[in-house]
Amino acid sequence: MSRLSFRPRPLDIHKKLPIVKSVKDFEDDDTPTTSATRSSQLSRLSSSIDFDNHASTGNEVNPVPSSKKVASEIPTPEYVVVDTYERDYSRTFSQPTSYLRGRGARAELGEFIEYDLDNEDEDWLEEFNQEKKILSSERFESLLFRFEVLDHKARERAGVLTTALGSPIPVLLQLDAASEAVQAQSIKYSIFHSVYSYWKEKRERWQKPILRRLQPPPPVNDTNPYNVFRPREKAHRLHTRRMQRRENNVQSFEKLRQVRRNLEQAKIIMEALIKREERKREAMETEVSLQRLQMKYKNEMELVDDSLALPGFPPVSSKFGSTEEEFVDSDEIANFRPRSRSSATQSLPYSNSNFVSAPPGSFKQESRRRPVPNTWLHKMDPLEPILLFTKPLVPEKLAAAGIVPPANLSKSFTTPTVNKFRGRIGRGGRIIFDRWNPLLHSPIDFGSSSYVP
Amino acid sequence: MGSIDPPRAEQNGTASAVVADPDQKPAAGGAMPPPAAVKHSNGTAAEPDAPTKRRRMSVLPLEVGTRVMCRWRDGKYHPVKVIERRKLNPGDPNDYEYYVHYTEFNRRLDEWVKLEQLDLDSVETVVDEKVEDKVTGLKMTRHQKRKIDETHVEGHEELDAASLREHEEFTKVKNIATIELGRYEIETWYFSPFPPEYNDCSKLYFCEFCLNFMKRKEQLQRHMKKCDLKHPPGDEIYRSGTLSMFEVDGKKNKVYGQNLCYLAKLFLDHKTLYYDVDLFLFYVLCECDDRGCHMVGYFSKEKHSEESYNLACILTLPPYQRKGYGKFLIAFSYELSKKEGKVGTPERPLSDLGLLSYKGYWTRVLLDILKKHKGNISIKELSDMTAIKADDILNTLQSLDLIQYRKGQHVICADPKVLDRHLKAAGRGGLEVDVSKLIWTPYREQG
Numbered sequence: 001m002s003r004l005s006f007r008p009r010p011l012d013i014h015k016k017l018p019i020v021k022s023v024k025d026f027e028d029d030d031t032p033t034t035s036a037t038r039s040s041q042l043s044r045l046s047s048s049i050d051f052d053n054h055a056s057t058g059n060e061v062n063p064v065p066s067s068k069k070v071a072s073e074i075p076t077p078e079y080v081v082v083d084t085y086e087r088d089y090s091r092t093f094s095q096p097t098s099y100l101r102g103r104g105a106r107a108e109l110g111e112f113i114e115y116d117l118d119n120e121d122e123d124w125l126e127e128f129n130q131e132k133k134i135l136s137s138e139r140f141e142s143l144l145f146r147f148e149v150l151d152h153k154a155r156e157r158a159g160v161l162t163t164a165l166g167s168p169i170p171v172l173l174q175l176d177a178a179s180e181a182v183q184a185q186s187i188k189y190s191i192f193h194s195v196y197s198y199w200k201e202k203r204e205r206w207q208k209p210i211l212r213r214l215q216p217p218p219p220v221n222d223t224n225p226y227n228v229f230r231p232r233e234k235a236h237r238l239h240t241r242r243m244q245r246r247e248n249n250v251q252s253f254e255k256l257r258q259v260r261r262n263l264e265q266a267k268i269i270m271e272a273l274i275k276r277e278e279r280k281r282e283a284m285e286t287e288v289s290l291q292r293l294q295m296k297y298k299n300e301m302e303l304v305d306d307s308l309a310l311p312g313f314p315p316v317s318s319k320f321g322s323t324e325e326e327f328v329d330s331d332e333i334a335n336f337r338p339r340s341r342s343s344a345t346q347s348l349p350y351s352n353s354n355f356v357s358a359p360p361g362s363f364k365q366e367s368r369r370r371p372v373p374n375t376w377l378h379k380m381d382p383l384e385p386i387l388l389f390t391k392p393l394v395p396e397k398l399a400a401a402g403i404v405p406p407a408n409l410s411k412s413f414t415t416p417t418v419n420k421f422r423g424r425i426g427r428g429g430r431i432i433f434d435r436w437n438p439l440l441h442s443p444i445d446f447g448s449s450s451y452v453p
Numbered sequence: 454m455g456s457i458d459p460p461r462a463e464q465n466g467t468a469s470a471v472v473a474d475p476d477q478k479p480a481a482g483g484a485m486p487p488p489a490a491v492k493h494s495n496g497t498a499a500e501p502d503a504p505t506k507r508r509r510m511s512v513l514p515l516e517v518g519t520r521v522m523c524r525w526r527d528g529k530y531h532p533v534k535v536i537e538r539r540k541l542n543p544g545d546p547n548d549y550e551y552y553v554h555y556t557e558f559n560r561r562l563d564e565w566v567k568l569e570q571l572d573l574d575s576v577e578t579v580v581d582e583k584v585e586d587k588v589t590g591l592k593m594t595r596h597q598k599r600k601i602d603e604t605h606v607e608g609h610e611e612l613d614a615a616s617l618r619e620h621e622e623f624t625k626v627k628n629i630a631t632i633e634l635g636r637y638e639i640e641t642w643y644f645s646p647f648p649p650e651y652n653d654c655s656k657l658y659f660c661e662f663c664l665n666f667m668k669r670k671e672q673l674q675r676h677m678k679k680c681d682l683k684h685p686p687g688d689e690i691y692r693s694g695t696l697s698m699f700e701v702d703g704k705k706n707k708v709y710g711q712n713l714c715y716l717a718k719l720f721l722d723h724k725t726l727y728y729d730v731d732l733f734l735f736y737v738l739c740e741c742d743d744r745g746c747h748m749v750g751y752f753s754k755e756k757h758s759e760e761s762y763n764l765a766c767i768l769t770l771p772p773y774q775r776k777g778y779g780k781f782l783i784a785f786s787y788e789l790s791k792k793e794g795k796v797g798t799p800e801r802p803l804s805d806l807g808l809l810s811y812k813g814y815w816t817r818v819l820l821d822i823l824k825k826h827k828g829n830i831s832i833k834e835l836s837d838m839t840a841i842k843a844d845d846i847l848n849t850l851q852s853l854d855l856i857q858y859r860k861g862q863h864v865i866c867a868d869p870k871v872l873d874r875h876l877k878a879a880g881r882g883g884l885e886v887d888v889s890k891l892i893w894t895p896y897r898e899q900g
Contacts, residue, residue, distance in 0.1 A: 012831075013831060013836070013843045015831055016834075020857075020868070079637045079638060080637070080638045081636055081637060082633055084670075088674055088677050089677060091743040091744050093742075093746075095741055099692060100684055102687040102688045102699075102701070113679060114708075118668060119668050122671070122672070138679075225624075225646060227646075228711075229729045230727060230729060231731075232728045
């Protein structure tokens with residue numbers, strides 16, 4: 001249905017909607033161009049009304065107004081009046097002035113003969129009576145009803161009441177028990193015996209109680225549409241039939257077993273994972289302690305180095321040169337290095353801005369000879385974990401990024417790193433670019449001694 | 454109306470229909486007996502046009518799935534499809550009667566017809582493939598599936614293809630053709646899953662008070678002598694004039710509830726008797742006289758509905774239809790919802806008749822309010838006032854084109870003239886529910 005050229009916003013049911021009492025209201029506040037749409041709306045309204053009229057007269061809701069034929073689909077109800085009605089139903093009812101209250105169900109009231117003879121019973125009785133009045137149908141009905149009830153009670157006592165239809169329901173009522181129970185009815189034993197045999201035969205043939213009230217409901221997982229009135233537990237049962245099929249059977253057992261297997265596997269994996277992580281932690285701790293040791297050696301090495309210039313420090317047997325040297329606290333070194341350089345820069349030739357051509361050896365040596373500033377040595381806390389998560393650096397990659405690893409002071413004096421100062425590796429492995437004064441070619445923000453704004 | 458109704462006359466007793474009086478047929482057809490019917494009525498008698506006869510012999514007996522024209526009770530011929538067939542006389546290989554579906558009509562008009570009602574000249578020899586293959590049961594071709602979808606759209610919207618197929622397969626042939634209930638003998642509309650002991654009969658006799666059903670009239674008459682009920686076995690909760698409403702608890706009166714369901718299913722296509730009646734309350738509407746309270750219709754309601762349904766099934770028995778009882782039942786269900794302080798909606802799918810009644814009710818209630826109301830109103834407020842679910846309100850107003858989008862907002866168009874026309878179209882309100890006469894407390898679980 002093409003309504004409007006644009007799609008209106010969805011309607012909010014909580015929003016107060018104005019009620020327009022007259023179609024004219026539209027005209028008043030609408031622009032003249034909309035009069036055409038308004039009239040079309042009106043015609044649509046009226047056509048829909050016509051259609052509704054048609055629908056109501058034809059008593060048919062039909063989206064296509066033209067199909068008159070379908071209108072007759074809903075037929076005039078067919079019924080005829082039963083001529084024996086007035087005889088069958090007696091005029092014995094008078095309404096009390098108060099509203100009627102329901103009594104208990106018939107089963108609870110007891111005396112009512114719930115059973116009605118069926119065709120089979122009637123045929124048998126007719127044959128049994130053979131034109132003589134041996135047994136009245138009322139008496140017969142009552143006997144069958146009693147047998148049914150007694151049999152039900154017998155099964156109840158025996159604890160074999162079936163909760164669901166499906167398997168044959170046995171007959172438990174025995175002849176002598178039955179005769180004892182209905183003794184009060186003065187009845188010839190031969191008649192009684194015949195009726196009992198008839199009932200028992202029928203009951204065994206049906207394989208279920210012949211009184212409908214006593215028949216158990218079909219099992220919940222039965223899907224036969226002919227079996228009706230299944231029990232339903234309100235709280236747990238789900239609504240659709242498909243969900244109903246989730247029953248306590250082999251299939252669901254297999255499903256649950258699968259779930260269990262999966263969970264156990266997940267548990268094994270998780271345990272392995274925990275083990276792995278523990279190993280990793282151990283490895284890390286080992287590495288950290290190793291690094292601490294190395295730091296210690298390094299410091300001692302520095303001191304050894306310095307001791308050359310500063311007598312008084314004990315000489316240290318050095319076994320440097322391992323690759324682990326890269327992990328020394330470069331930050332600290334970097335911190336002190338520029339200071340040392342600030343004085344050194346003066347002497348360097350400024351052939352290019354890169355300082356590559358600077359003779360490293362001389363500078364190195366010079367800086368190394370310089371007295372070590374007090375600060376960094378004393379600030380050093382030997383217990384502080386250093387370089388915990390650094391990985392071994394790939395020198396090629398660093399070189400490609402223009403980052404130069406901090407100079408390994410102890411190892412080589414030939415590294416030209418100090419002056420080529422674009423990026424460096426900070427403590428903790430971060431890459432740090434220091435601000436650099438292009439005129440002075442000195443780092444900004446370091447010591448105030450070298451910083452000239 | 455019995456005179457123009459040959460199908461029904463036959464249905465009343467299948468046993469007696471076997472020896473159907475051939476003279477009666479043309480008379481029953483009314484003033485215009487179609488020529489084909491006359492021809493067929495005398496069976497093997499001398500036939501003037503040989504081709505027709507030859508053709509006829511070749512198609513008989515008709516296969517299930519055959520499309521043919523059939524004389525309906527209006528005396529006219531309508532296209533039908535053969536759904537099922539059964540032998541009448543074991544001796545005669547061609548002596549069948551056929552269960553046909555009138556392709557123009559709802560399934561409720563499907564019926565057993567005699568050969569003479571069929572116009573064999575119109576037989577389409579194309580038989581739907583695989584329909585006759587009964588062994589395959591539920592297996593259907595895509596073609597057939599589509600056909601079902603096409604021909605039975607109404608009321609099926611919420612069923613998926615599989616359950617629809619299942620539904621149609623199991624219910625394709627009506628088992629009970631007629632019932633006697635109190636004063637009326639009524640033609641049934643749909644299949645109902647009566648216990649297997651009732652498979653061998655096409656007419657059932659219901660006690661109109663306890664709704665027990667029997668196969669023979671004598672059984673009913675004997676039952677009536679002892680039946681101690683004169684009204685439904687529950688509490689009367691409403692009485693106005695001769696009209697009374699009874700509330701029957703499905704748990705306390707299990708057999709009654711089941712009987713009522715069996716009976717109702719004969720007139721409701723998509724009613725399900727899958728679950729027990731314990732969880733339902735049955736509201737049985739009765740007309741009372743000195744013979745007792747005669748059931749007119751009923752609706753059932755879940756004791757606790759998670760989907761806010763205030764009605765599960767609703768039925769007005771055919772003899773009482775078109776008298777406003779259905780509208781009364783609907784209005785009553787909303788009055789109960791108001792007392793509960795809840796909004797409610799009928800369980801879906803609605804049948805064609807149900808949808809019609811509900812649309813009429815919603816239109817009347819809402820438009821009456823809109824006519825009187827001053828100032829703005831929200832859908833939610835309408836819902837609170839009427840206990841009608843907001844979705845139903847929205848659908849109703851939108852289908853009547855009363856909600857318009859103006860200048861960036863929705864407005865309700867309530868021009869009195871337009872409203873009056875809609876109200877007129879929606880029909881009379883039926884019998885009024887006098888709320889002051891409703892003595893009722895919402896159901897509460899005992900214990």
